Each structure stands twice: as C-alpha cells, then as structure tokens.
Amino acid sequence: MASSFARVLSSKRKVGILSLVGAGSLTVGFFLNREQHVNAGANVRRIYPPSAEYPDLRKHNNCMASHLTPAVYAKLCDKSTPNGYTLDEAIQTGVDNPGHPFIKTVGMVAGDEESYEVFADLFNPVIKERHNGYDPCTMKHPTDLDSSKIRGGNFDEKYVLSSRVRTGRSIRGLSLPPACTRAERREVERVVIDAVAGLKGDLAGKYYSLTLMTDQEQQQLIDDHFLFDKPVSPLLTCAGMARDWPDARGIWHNNEKTFLVWVNEEDHTRVISMEKGGNMKRVFERFCKGLLEVERLIQEKGWEFMWNEHLGYILTCPSNLGTGLRAGVHVTLPRLSKDPRFPKILDNLRLQKRGTGGVDTAAVGSTFDISNLDRLGQSEVQLVQTVIDGVNYLIECEKRLEKGQDIKIPAPISQFK
Amino acid sequence: MPFGNSHNQLKMNNSCEQEYPDLSKHNNYMAKVLKPALYEKLRSKQTPSGFTLDDVIQTGVDNPGHPFIMTVGCVAGDEETYEVFKELLDPIIQDRHGGYKPTDKHKTDLNPSNLKGGDDLDSNYVLSSRVRTGRSIRGFCLPPHCSRGERRAVEKLSVEALGALTGDLKGKYYALKNMTEAEQQQLIDDHFLFDKPVSPLLLASGMARDWPDARGIWHNDNKTFLVWVNEEDHLRVISMQKGGNMKEVFTRFCTGLTKIEELFKNKGHAFMWNEHLGYVLTCPSNLGTGLRAGVHVKLPNLSKYRQFEEVLKRLRLQKRGTGGVDTAAVGGVFDISNADRLGFSEVELMQMVVDGVKLLIEMEKRLEKGQSIDDLMPAQK
Numbered sequence: 161m162a163s164s165f166a167r168v169l170s171s172k173r174k175v176g177i178l179s180l181v182g183a184g185s186l187t188v189g190f191f192l193n194r195e196q197h198v199n200a201g202a203n204v205r206r207i208y209p210p211s212a213e214y215p216d217l218r219k220h221n222n223c224m225a226s227h228l229t230p231a232v233y234a235k236l237c238d239k240s241t242p243n244g245y246t247l248d249e250a251i252q253t254g255v256d257n258p259g260h261p262f263i264k265t266v267g268m269v270a271g272d273e274e275s276y277e278v279f280a281d282l283f284n285p286v287i288k289e290r291h292n293g294y295d296p297c298t299m300k301h302p303t304d305l306d307s308s309k310i311r312g313g314n315f316d317e318k319y320v321l322s323s324r325v326r327t328g329r330s331i332r333g334l335s336l337p338p339a340c341t342r343a344e345r346r347e348v349e350r351v352v353i354d355a356v357a358g359l360k361g362d363l364a365g366k367y368y369s370l371t372l373m374t375d376q377e378q379q380q381l382i383d384d385h386f387l388f389d390k391p392v393s394p395l396l397t398c399a400g401m402a403r404d405w406p407d408a409r410g411i412w413h414n415n416e417k418t419f420l421v422w423v424n425e426e427d428h429t430r431v432i433s434m435e436k437g438g439n440m441k442r443v444f445e446r447f448c449k450g451l452l453e454v455e456r457l458i459q460e461k462g463w464e465f466m467w468n469e470h471l472g473y474i475l476t477c478p479s480n481l482g483t484g485l486r487a488g489v490h491v492t493l494p495r496l497s498k499d500p501r502f503p504k505i506l507d508n509l510r511l512q513k514r515g516t517g518g519v520d521t522a523a524v525g526s527t528f529d530i531s532n533l534d535r536l537g538q539s540e541v542q543l544v545q546t547v548i549d550g551v552n553y554l555i556e557c558e559k560r561l562e563k564g565q566d567i568k569i570p571a572p573i574s575q576f577k
Numbered sequence: 578m579p580f581g582n583s584h585n586q587l588k589m590n591n592s593c594e595q596e597y598p599d600l601s602k603h604n605n606y607m608a609k610v611l612k613p614a615l616y617e618k619l620r621s622k623q624t625p626s627g628f629t630l631d632d633v634i635q636t637g638v639d640n641p642g643h644p645f646i647m648t649v650g651c652v653a654g655d656e657e658t659y660e661v662f663k664e665l666l667d668p669i670i671q672d673r674h675g676g677y678k679p680t681d682k683h684k685t686d687l688n689p690s691n692l693k694g695g696d697d698l699d700s701n702y703v704l705s706s707r708v709r710t711g712r713s714i715r716g717f718c719l720p721p722h723c724s725r726g727e728r729r730a731v732e733k734l735s736v737e738a739l740g741a742l743t744g745d746l747k748g749k750y751y752a753l754k755n756m757t758e759a760e761q762q763q764l765i766d767d768h769f770l771f772d773k774p775v776s777p778l779l780l781a782s783g784m785a786r787d788w789p790d791a792r793g794i795w796h797n798d799n800k801t802f803l804v805w806v807n808e809e810d811h812l813r814v815i816s817m818q819k820g821g822n823m824k825e826v827f828t829r830f831c832t833g834l835t836k837i838e839e840l841f842k843n844k845g846h847a848f849m850w851n852e853h854l855g856y857v858l859t860c861p862s863n864l865g866t867g868l869r870a871g872v873h874v875k876l877p878n879l880s881k882y883r884q885f886e887e888v889l890k891r892l893r894l895q896k897r898g899t900g901g902v903d904t905a906a907v908g909g910v911f912d913i914s915n916a917d918r919l920g921f922s923e924v925e926l927m928q929m930v931v932d933g934v935k936l937l938i939e940m941e942k943r944l945e946k947g948q949s950i951d952d953l954m955p956a957q958k
Contacts, residue, residue: 208726215725216754216790243587248724255787341588341631343595371599397780404638407599 210234213248215255222267223478224254227285241278245271245339250279253399260395266290266479269399271339273332273466273474287471287478291536292575294482299576301472301482304539305448307441313548315438319555320489321527324434325447325544327484328427328475330466331458336476337401337426345408348428355457356412356421363450365414367423370406386411388425401426401476418443419450427475427484440489440551444544472536482536487547490516493554494526495561501569505557508572509550510534530554537576546573585621585629593617596631598638606669607637607650615665624661628654628722632783633662639781649673649862652782654722656715656849656857670854670861674919683855683865686922687835689828695931698821702938703872704910707817708830708927710867711810711858713849714841719859720784720809725791728807732791735806738840739795746833748797750806753789769794771808784809784859801826802833810858810867812837821872823934827927855919865919870930873899877909878944879937884954888940891957892933893917913937929958 214233217225228251236247254267266286270276276283284296294301315323330336331351334344353367368377381387390405391397413420422430431454433447455465466474472482496502506513514529515522530551532543557567588596597616600608611634623629637650649669653659659666667679698706713719714734717727736750751760764770773788774780796803805813814837816830838848849857855865879885880896889896897912898904906912913934915926940950 208724208730212726212729213724215787219754244585252786255790256785341591341596342598343588343591346595398786402639403635403781404598 210237213237215251217255217258219258220254220267221259222254222257222265223286223289224251224267224282225258226289228254228282232281236279236281239278241272241274243272243274243335243339245275245278245335247279247282249339249400250275250282253395256398257395265395266477268478269338269401269476270336270474270478272335273330275336276471276474276478283478287481287536290479291482292534294537294576296470299537300469301536302539302542303467303472303483304541305452306541307445307448309541310441310444310544310548312552313439313441313444313544315440315489315491315548315551316555317438319493319558320438320491320551322434322436322490323438323440323443324432324489325440325443325485325487326430326432327447327451327486327540328430328473328480329451329454329484330428330474330476332464332466334428336428337424338399338476342404342407345404345424349408349410349423351458351461351463352421352423352429352454353410353412354461355454358457359414359450359453362416362446363414363419363453365412365419367410367412369410371409381411384413384417386413386417386420388422391426396426399476419446421454426477427480438489440487440544440548444487448540480535482534483538483540483543484535485540485543486531486535487544488514488529488531489547489551490527491530491551491554492525492527493558496554496558496567497526497528499557499561499567501567504569505554505567506530506550508570509553510546510573510575511550511554534575585623585627585631588631589621593620596620598634600638600641602641603637603650604642605637605640605648605650606672607634607665608641609672610665610668619662619665622661624655624657626655626657626718626722628658628661628718630662630665632722633658633665636778636782640778643778648778649860651861652721652784652859653719653857653861655718656713658719659854659857659861666861670864670919673862674865675917677920679853681920682852683919684922684925685850685855685866686924687831688924689824689831691924692824692827692927692931694935695824695827695927696822698823698872698931698934699938700820702875702941703821703934704875705817705819705873706821706823706826707815707872708823708826708868708870709813709815710830710834710869710923711856711863712812712814712834712837712867713857713859714811715847715849717811719811720807721782721859725787728787728791731811732793732806734841734844734846735804735812736793736795738837738844739804741840742797742833742836745799745829746797746802746836748795748802750793750795752791752793754792764794767796767800769796769800769803771805774809779809782859802829804837809860810863823870823872823927823931827870831923863918865917866921866923866926867918868923868926869914869918870927871897871912871914872930872934873910874913874934874937875910876913876937876941879941880906880909880911882940882944882950888937888955889913891955892936893929893958894933894937 210233214230240246249271251268253269268286287296288294331348334348391402409424411422418435420432431451433443435443473484475481475484510533511530512533516524516527516529532547534543553570560567593613593616597613619630632654633651636652671677714731717731739750774785779785792807794805801818803815814834816826818826856867858864858867893916894913895916898906899910899912915930917926936955940953943950
C-alpha cells in the first residue's frame with residue numbers, strides 16, 4: 161500500500177520525514193490521494209446487498225442517522241481505510257444508541273485519521289451539522305496556542321470556584337481507540353510516557369499506569385478527582401473503545417496537580433489544565449505551554465499529532481475536531497440560574513451549561529459548569545476569550561440581580577471569526 | 578463484525594509479544610490455555626468469513642473473571658471457528674466439559690419415550706419445570722460476527738419455519754422492534770421477554786450490536802413453547818410449564834425441536850451439528866446438547882445442609898437463583914439443573930435431572946421431619 165499514512169510502527173523515521181515537509185503539503189497529499197485511500201483497504205466481506213444491510217434508523221435521533229441515507233450507505237459500505245476500518249464500524253455506536261435524552265449525539269466515530277477522508281461523504285455533513293455550519297470542504301480551521309493574546313481571565317472568586325481547560329491529541333500513524341490493536345495502544349502509551357518524562361519545572365510529574373497502580377495511588381487519584389474509570393456509557397462501549405481495559409491506559413500528572421494527561425481513554429491523549437479559583441488566564445497559559453512542550457518532545461522522536469488545515473486536530477469523535485477544546489469554570493449563579501432569560505443569555509454568549517459532574521449531569525445547588533459551545537472553526541485563543549468574556553458577563557448579571565437591578569440579554573456573538 | 582479487529586493482516590506487522598493480551602490477572606478457561614506460543618501460532622488465521630483469534634478471545638480479555646463461575650472467555654463467530662481455532666478451543670472444551678477429548682463422539686437423543694419417569698415430581702416442592710437449548714442455522718455467522726443482513730435473514734427464515742407449526746405448537750412471533758406496549762407488558766408478565774444483554778460477558782463479544790434489529794420472541798398460544806430469535810444464539814428453544822411434569826415438558830420440547838428442524842430442512846437449511854461437538858452454538862459451554870433442563874424447587878432445609886453442594890456435585894446438578902444465571906436464591910427456592918452439556922445425550926441429561934430432583938425432594942422431606950439423610954447420599958455419577 162502506497163498510502164502516505166502507512167501505519168507501520170517502526171516507521172517513525174518515515175513519519176519524521178513527512179513532518180519536515182510541513183503540514184501544508186501533507187494536507188495537499190491527503191486530498192490528492194483521496195482515490196488511493198478509498199481503494200487501499202481490503203475488500204469488505206459482502207454477501208448481502210447494501211439494502212439488506214442498511215441499518216434501521218427510523219427511531220433514531222443522532223447526527224449520523226440524519227445523514228446516512230441508503231444512497232450514502234450503498235456508496236460507502238464496501239470501502240475501508242488502509243487499516244481496514246469500515247463504515248459499519250464507524251456507525252455502530254450510532255446504530256446501537258438511537259438517541260440521548262439531553263443532547264443530539266454524533267452517532268459515529270473515526271477509527272483512524274483516514275476515516276475522515278474515506279467516509280467524507282458521511283462525516284462532512286455530520287461535521288457541518290454538529291459544528292453549526294462549518295464546512296470542511298471549503299473552510300479552514302485556525303490553530304492558535306499563544307496565550308499571551310488573552311485579555312483578562314482572572315475571575316471574581318466569590319463566584320468562580322475552579323477553572324479548567326481540556327483538549328485531546330492523537331498520535332499520527334497509530335489507529336484511534338475504536339480500532340487500535342493492543343500493540344498500537346501500547347505504542348501510544350510508550351510514546352506519551354516518553355514525552356511527558358521530558359517535562360521539567362512546574363510541569364515535571366509522574367505516570368500512573370492503570371494496570372500497575374497500587375491501591376494507595378488509586379485512592380489518591382480518586383481523592384484528587386483525577387482517576388478515570390472504564391467507560392460505562394454505551395455511546396463509548398459500543399464503539400469498541402473499552403476493549404482490553406485497562407491495558408495501556410494511564411494517568412500522568414505534574415507534581416503540583418495542575419496539569420494532567422489521560423492516556424488511551426476516549427482519545428490517544430486528553431490534556432487537562434486546572435486549578436481551584438478563577439485564574440483562567442494562568443490555567444490557559446499552562447495549558448498552551450504544556451501542550452507545545454509535549455508536541456516538541458514527541459517531534460524529537462519523529463512523531464507528530466494528527467492535524468490538518470480543514471479539520472484542525474483529529475480526534476476520535478467528530479464533536480471534538482478543530483481545537484478539541486472545552487474551557488470552563490464551576491461558577492455559582494443562584495439568582496441568574498433561576499432567571500428565565502438564563503438559557504438565552506448562554507446561547508447568545510455561545511456558552512453551554514452542564515452539571516458539576518460533567519456531561520450528562522445536573523447542577524447541584526446553583527453551581528454550574530459553564531464552557532464554550534464551539535470546538536471547530538475558531539482558534540483556542542478565540543474560544544477561551546469567549547469563555548472569559550462570557551463568564552464575566554454572567555457574573556455581572558448575577559451582581560446586578562443581587563442589587564435588584566435588571567439585566568439584559570446580550571446580542572448574539574458571531575460564530576466563525 | 579466486531580470492533581477494529583477486521584484488519585488482522587495489519588496486526589501481523591507487529592510482533593506477537595506486542596499484541597499478546599495481558600492475562601496475568603485473568604481467571605477464565607481461555608486465559609488458562611492461551612499461552613504466547615499458541616497466540617503466535619493462531620493469530621495469522623481467520624475463518625472464511627473473516628473471524629479472527631482476537632475476535633474469539635475479546636470477551637475473555639475484557640472480562641478477567643466472574644465471581645460465581647469460571648467463565649469460558651471465548652466465543653465462536655461461525656461454525657468454522659471450532660475448526661480453525663481447534664488448538665485453542667479443544668483444550669478449553671476438554672476443561673469445561675469434564676475431560677471431553679478431541680476424539681470423543683457426542684450422542685444426540687431426542688426421543689422422549691427413552692426417558693423413564695419424570696411425570697410425577699412432587700408439585701408441593703417443584704413449582705415449575707423447564708428445558709431449553711439452542712440451535713444455529715448452518716451457513717450463517719453467529720451473533721458475535723453476523724452482519725445486519727445475515728441476522729435479518731436468520732429472523733426471516735425462523736419466522737417462516739415457526740409460522741408453519743400447528744396444533745398445540747401453533748403460535749405467534751413478536752419482533753422486538755415492532756411490539757406494542759400491551760404486547761410488551763404481556764410478555765414481561767409471562768416472563769418471556771428477553772432484554773438487551775447487560776452482561777459484559779455478552780456485550781464484549783459484540784452480540785448486542787444493532788439491538789433490537791431482527792430480534793424477537795415466538796411462543797405458542799398455550800404459552801408452553803417459546804423461541805428466542807437472535808439473542809445469544811440464532812435460536813433458543815424453551816419448553817416450560819408450572820408444576821413438576823418434566824416428562825411432558827421434555828416431550829413437547831422434542832416434538833417441537835424435531836418439527837422445527839424438519840421445517841428448516843424443507844427450506845434447504847440444516848442446523849449446525851457434527852458428530853464430535855453435537856449442536857454448534859456461540860458459546861463453547863453450550864456445545865453438545867446445549868441443553869439445560871431444570872426446575873424451580875423449594876429446598877429450604879436441604880439448602881442449609883452442610884453437604885448440599887456435595888450432593889449436587891455427585892448428582893451432576895447445578896444450582897442457580899430463580900432469576901437464572903448469576904442470581905441468588907430467594908426464599909429457599911432454587912433453580913436446579915444439569916451441569917453437563919456435552920458428552921451426554923439429551924435423554925441422559927434429562928434422566929439425571931429427573932432422578933436427581935426426586936432424590937433432593939426425598940432428602941428435603943426427611944430433613945423437614947428432623948431425620949437423617951446419610952443413607953440417601955448418592956455416589957458420584
């Protein structure tokens with residue numbers, strides 16, 4: 161197979177050479193080679209026509225179901241990525257999970273970087289719907305990790321209890337969690353452990369493998385709210401992400417417990433910067449510094465992150481494309497949260513509320529998790545600024561309501577800058 | 578086609594050591610047998626439909642151990658799995674089925690007149706009687722591996738065959754995805770409805786994919802003969818009724834099964850069967866007869882008797898709670914059934930259950946009166 165992303169574990173040097181060529185020409189190569197990728201996989205086993213295999217999506221409500229017409233299915237069902245990942249595998253989670261009570265789920269995942277290309281006829285409309293009109297065919301995604309551009313970002317700690325920024329990164333050349341073999345997963349772990357071992361100063365830390373951690377270490381990680389567990393959500397388990405648990409899964413964090421990396425959970429890596437209190441600016445500074453440093457360290461060894469100029473950073477779930485960034489605070493808003501205008505205010509500020517347990521939880525008391533709605537089409541700096549400006553506005557509203565003053569619904573801010 | 582393992586060829590680029598699963602904390606039959614050398618030998622193979630070694634063992638890798646029983650830790654994706662991965666499955670079968678050798682032959686006997694007695698189990702103690710087995714349709718992949726098209730074809734064939742049953746076997750099919758609320762409630766009340774599997778043992782093997790597509794329940798109008806379609810196997814066939822007339826339950830079971838087999842043959846389809854493994858099913862634990870014949874029986878005194886487990890063992894019987902596998906007994910009522918599946922015929926297993934339960938009831942009656950049961954202790958069957 162002559163695919164430019166031939167996934168052979170010993171070809172780090174090959175990947176290194178590609179990275180010297182530069183992201184731009186990689187992207188060109190990516191799209192020019194479309195036909196090649198499309199034919200590169202082995203023939204998928206088919207004894208029934210597509211119409212007999214087409215899933216029953218009549219009771220479904222997710223983005224995949226909205227766009228997987230019989231025609232699209234017929235076109236794509238015989239194809240596979242160079243690694244052998246198929247359409248049926250990509251959509252399995254959406255077939256198995258018809259709908260989610262709170263949110264319209266995406267309903268499909270990528271098994272590798274090439275999935276987004278080979279199954280573009282389905283991924284593109286799904287991405288467009290999920291990311292509010294972002295068109296991967298025509299638009300470009302800006303990446304900006306220069307935290308010095310942030311204005312403000314030091315919240316009133318009477319209201320903001322904690323600040324957090326997270327994203328994900330995938331290691332180019334290795335399959336993603338739904339499809340990876342045990343060897344690939346272990347290689348991801350090895351590459352990441354190697355890199356984070358090179359972090360110094362306030363970023364110096366330690367890795368805790370899920371298979372090897374002691375009871376004591378486990379308890380400490382639970383107390384710190386760092387430990388992630390085997391996924392129970394059927395959205396994830398149906399996509400095959402929990403296979404071989406807990407093999408090659410682990411948690412790394414710095415000694416100060418403000419910078420954290422999850423290895424091989426829902427993505428190759430999830431990177432989290434967090435602190436108690438309201439200093440979002442510092443949280444984001446550490447976030448950028450840490451991310452860029454880890455990137456530099458893996459590049460030294462000939463590896464790089466999956467990225468292209470249309471989709472930004474490539475992650476398992478299409479909902480996390482672009483920046484993969486969720487920047488948020490835990491904030492107490494007792495009066496504002498009871499105001500009927502609260503949802504509209506959040507909407508116009510392009511913010512999302514969740515309970516303090518994260519996605520799919522309810523708020524406790526009047527403390528909410530408030531974070532950016534968008535992931536793709538705006539840069540990291542832009543999204544974090546949006547959160548900072550938005551949370552400041554919410555706090556202003558709360559203060560006004562405290563004094564018996566009225567509040568205003570802000571004008572909707574523009575989405576793609 | 579379960580997750581990510583269809584690209585087996587690419588995996589061959591990595592060494593055996595890199596791919597071999599970590600089974601150091603595992604306690605299932607697969608983990609006992611699958612040493613690195615065997616993994617190395619088998620990992621390049623696949624069945625004609627593309628089922629691979631990693632597909633076979635995924636459930637055992639993901640589920641290190643079970644609190645109550647030693648699980649098998651592997652499944653078949655098609656009939657050929659048992660041949661292609663013989664070197665893994667034969668020792669597992671031998672271990673799980675009491676020493677059954679690769680050269681042994683399995684007897685099938687579905688002639689109910691060969692069963693002696695069984696029509697008079699004391700219904701003061703025996704609340705209900707039930708016999709179940711499974712059947713797979715030759716030429717189709719099994720639940721861990723089948724595509725939607727195949728699963729639907731199995732459903733269509735099954736519905737057609739069952740639709741031709743007559744007399745006291747005449748009945749109706751309820752597709753899981755089409756049933757009305759009223760039908761659903763009735764099936765729950767009758768204890769017939771099966772739900773999407775929640776056990777990680779089943780989920781990890783990919784059997785719950787596309788739920789509830791092409792799954793359904795058929796039962797006769799009398800509610801004594803029931804077929805599950807596309808749950809853990811292509812077909813699960815169940816004969817049941819209240820009370821202790823095991824003979825009647827078994828007779829209906831045999832008649833129904835034989836009739837269904839005939840109807841399938843008329844359409845050019847056979848059940849998966851061979852003279853070494855008997856009826857071929859998804860889980861190696863159900864090979865041979867696939868038969869579990871049991872009763873719900875009240876044994877409040879005997880179950881507290883210090884040698885209860887030993888008695889069951891000697892009678893080649895197994896106890897479960899009244900919720901089925903992985904449940905605890907409630908109020909002294911136990912589900913007592915045959916422990917074996919392979920190496921004994923259906924009639925032989927039924928005979929063990931009938932004779933064994935009779936003895937258990939006799940022991941219970943003695944203990945009720947405060948009498949000893951030492952003279953009743955059976956020899957090891």
